[in-house]
Amino acid sequence: MDLLIKNIGILFNGYKFIRDTSVYIENGLIKSIGKNERAEEVIDANGNFVMPGFIDSHTHIAFAGYRDFEIEWKIAGLSYEEIARRGGGILYTVEETRKASEERIIKEMEERAREMFMHGTTTIEVKSGYGLDKKNEIKLLEAINELKSNATIIPTYLAHAIPHGYDSEEYTGYVIEEILPEAGKLARFADVFCEKGYFNVEQSERILKEAKQHGMLPKIHADEFSCMGCSRLAAKLKAISADHLLMADDESLMEMKKAGVVATLLPATPFVLNEEYPNARKMLNMGLNVAIATDMNPNCYVGNMQFIIQLAVYKLKMPIVDALKAATINAAKALNLKDVGSIEYGKKADLIIFDAPSPNFIPYYIGKNLVKTVIKEGRVYSQ
Missing domain, CATH: 3.20.20.140 (Metal-dependent hydrolases)
Incomplete structure (x- = not known):
């Protein structure tokens, strides 16, 4: 099973911000970032913010x-x-x-x-x-x-x-x-x-x-x-x-x-x-x-x-x-884990899609759960 998250407004990959990109996932792992891939399942992030779980x-x-x-x-x-x-x-x-x-x-x-x-x-x-x-x-x-x-x-x-x-x-x-x-x-x-x-x-x-x-x-x-x-x-x-x-x-x-x-x-x-x-x-x-x-x-x-x-x-x-x-x-x-924590080739596809256009909304919008979708090893859990 493969998955494409497209139309990501801002992606935090664990180190820096990347604008206007996509993430391609195959068999629960990150396979590419920003490339034009096709997939069985496609999620449109609608310009929202995405980051590692x-x-x-x-x-x-x-x-x-x-x-x-x-x-x-x-x-x-x-x-x-x-x-x-x-x-x-x-x-x-x-x-x-x-x-x-x-x-x-x-x-x-x-x-x-x-x-x-x-x-x-x-x-x-x-x-x-x-x-x-x-x-x-x-x-x-x-x-x-x-x-x-x-x-x-x-x-x-x-x-x-x-x-x-x-x-x-x-x-x-x-x-x-x-x-x-x-x-x-x-x-x-x-x-x-x-x-x-x-x-x-x-x-x-x-x-x-x-x-x-x-x-x-x-x-x-x-x-x-x-x-x-x-x-x-x-x-x-x-x-x-x-x-x-x-x-x-x-x-x-x-x-x-x-x-x-x-x-x-x-x-x-x-x-x-x-x-x-x-x-x-x-x-x-x-x-x-x-x-x-x-x-x-x-x-x-x-x-x-x-x-x-x-x-x-x-x-x-x-x-x-x-x-x-x-x-x-x-x-x-802090947990000696090498396969999670960032969105990089070969790592587990643990991601969050937010109902917000930028990372600033996490500290800005206090009291609301801004998570729209959680992806755990390529499996999609929508709110």
Whole structure:
């Protein structure tokens, strides 16, 4: 089956804008751009904007139990740690997730993934992390692997928090000895929440090094609330990405650049926590590959990458072209993916056709889903 998308007003190919062009797709792959091809199926873009499908490289959609009750605490100025002490936070979600069946978790994940796909996301990374004990972490990873979605799903094991009954050192040993050998059979990446009150730098390093022995590539939640050397650890381990980075210092960021670590920024998280935003312009000027993602989780319940681009433009002060790169080709790098993220010969045909004439409309038209058609590996899904 072949497909031609013609009359594209502006095409973003993952790197730059191309005007008045077309894309030819065969057997789910990009075959040519801008050539006069014939195809069994033809879509007329009517002068609208086309770009690669969004890649959401950091999500926590594998959970049960919502935390909408935290909103009043947030607007009252309570910190992340204070909310946790009042009974909210990660450990509340852990309790609710442990009570839920795998079937319920799969069903709720599928609903979230469906909504994300409708908003243009064709690849979704999904972390565990709300089980904490071996039984429930494996339950979550199995659920992630069972998830049926039009989007590609990338499973990640996350050492997320210290459960009741353990100190951080005891739990680090438990993760290494009990969870990682099984998680390695189910996850492509391993991630650690490296932060005060969670895992320190030395514990994070031990977990990620051991995870690599079980076939998982390292990622890290780094320097979100404090600068404690987590982004420097990402550079030392040559992690695929370091995420959050609100408090990362310049020296650590430069080490990340030299090590090829992608800086993944999650602007919806400071948005819902009323915190300062990371300095994306500085990272871009340093030459870092900057990605953006939703961080969708029960604390930050947003799965719409169009909104994340809006935050990236208005709050992170990212030029539109850099925000689009961050949501596509750089997000692919944050997942070590070579076959998606741009519209190039031989890559998977994951594309979005917008009901808008230019990329400017994504940050300009706030609150509307501008996606008209999603194409996933050559299959057409119209809204």
